[in-house]
Amino acid sequence: xxxxxxxxxxxxxxxxxxxxxxxxxxxxxxxxxxWYKQDTGRGPVSLTIMTFSENTKxxxxxxxxxxxxxxxxxxxxxASQLSDSASYICVVSDRGSTLGRLYFGRGTxxxxxx
Amino acid sequence: EADIYQTPRYLVxxxxxxxxxxxxxxxxxxKMYWYQQDPGMELHLIHYSYGVNSTEKGDLSSxxxxxxxxxxxxxxxLESARPSHTSQYLCASxxxxxxxxxxxxxxxxxxxxxxxx
Numbered sequence: 001x002x003x004x005x006x007x008x009x010x011x012x013x014x015x016x017x018x019x020x021x022x023x024x025x026x027x028x029x030x031x032x033x034x035w036y037k038q039d040t041g042r043g044p045v046s047l048t049i050m051t052f053s054e055n056t057k058x059x060x061x062x063x064x065x066x067x068x069x070x071x072x073x074x075x076x077x078x079a080s081q082l083s084d085s086a087s088y089i090c091v092v093s094d095r096g097s098t099l100g101r102l103y104f105g106r107g108t109x110x111x112x113x114x
Numbered sequence: 115e116a117d118i119y120q121t122p123r124y125l126v127x128x129x130x131x132x133x134x135x136x137x138x139x140x141x142x143x144x145k146m147y148w149y150q151q152d153p154g155m156e157l158h159l160i161h162y163s164y165g166v167n168s169t170e171k172g173d174l175s176s177x178x179x180x181x182x183x184x185x186x187x188x189x190x191x192l193e194s195a196r197p198s199h200t201s202q203y204l205c206a207s208x209x210x211x212x213x214x215x216x217x218x219x220x221x222x223x224x225x226x227x228x229x230x231x
Contacts, residue, residue, distance in 0.1 A: 004156075027212030043118075043204050044157075089156075101221065104156040 006090050006105035014113055016079055021108045023073040023090030025064075031095035035064050035075045038087045038107065048073070080112045082103040117141050120205050120223035127195055128231050135190045135226045137205030142191050145219065146188040148175060150206040158205060163188060195230045 004025045013019050025033070032051045046065040047090035050073070057064050061077045061084075077084055086100040087107040094101050117140040121174070127133060139146065144165045149157040149172075159172030165218040178192050188207075192199055206220040 009154075041202075041222050041225065043120075043206070045217065045222070069115065100228070102159075106154065106156045108178070 001028055002032075002094065002103050004090055004092050004103045004105040004106050006088075006108050008051075008108060009106070010109040010111070012111045012113060014078055015080060016080055017083065018078045019080060021075045021077075021088050021090075021110070023075070023105055025073070025090070025092045025103070027071075027092040027094050027103050029095050030068065030071075031093040033064075033073050033089045034093070035062070036089040036091055038089055040086070041042075044089055044091075053099065077110075082112050082114060085110060085112045118205065118207055118221050118223040120226050121205075122226060123224060124227045124229075126229045126231065128223055129194075129196055130231075131194055131195050133192050133228070135203055135205075135228070137185050137188045137190070139188075139207040139223075140186060141207060141220070141221070142185065142210055143207035143221075144185070145208045145209075146182065147206040148172070148178075148180060148188070149206065150176065151202045151204055151225075161190065194195050195228075197230045200228060200230050 007022045022088040034049045035047045047062050048059050050057050052065045061078045066073045087109050088106040091107040092103045119138050121136045146163045148161040150160050158174035160174050160176040161180040163169050169180050177220045178190050180190050181230050204225045205223040208220045
């Protein structure tokens with residue numbers, strides 16, 4: 001069964017600190033993995049995307065890693081800001097269908113305190 | 115910033131009412147999707163479309179229906195709303211063609227928060 005599991009479920013950090021969010025998946029055949037940021041009451045916005053051959057991708061203060069062998073990914077946020085408070089969703093796409101089906105994790109709810 | 119719009123953003127209605135959630139995109143994308151999301155839970159695909167006059171049901175069973183008469187427009191309709199339909203509904207779109215070329219990039223609208231009393 002294709003699944004995406006994220007940890008922790010929620011996280012609270014102080015402004016300026018770093019944090020790392022985890023994602024494990026069982027989706028096969030694997031196409032790509034994305035990290036989305038979803039602000040409360042808004043739609044998800046893509047942060048990074050990685051294919052099978054990529055093991056790291058950065059977008060400003062966000063750095064994602066991918067280990068396709070162990071089927072794990074992480075999202076590292078450096079020097080956190082209050083605006084980083086949001087849900088971070090790991091999304092894995094398969095290449096076994098023309099639709100390009102997406103499998104969503106439940107997200108990690110990050111709260112940054114001043 | 116993705117050019118995909120949803121209206122209304124918030125809707126509170128009584129049981130038994132018919133509602134239509136609007137979704138429009140100006141990117142010329144062939145594929146469009148409707149997702150349902152409850153708080154703290156993952157997004158569930160309820161409908162999708164490959165293009166005009168193409169609609170399919172997604173993974174999660176839904177009593178809603180959709181139509182795709184124009185490329186840019188993908189409305190979702192509930193004939194008789196019930197409290198169990200209370201949820202957030204997210205619309206998304208992506209390019210057509212081979213998934214590998216576009217990496218299946220889906221752009222999401224802001225969502226409609228539906229509450230049925």
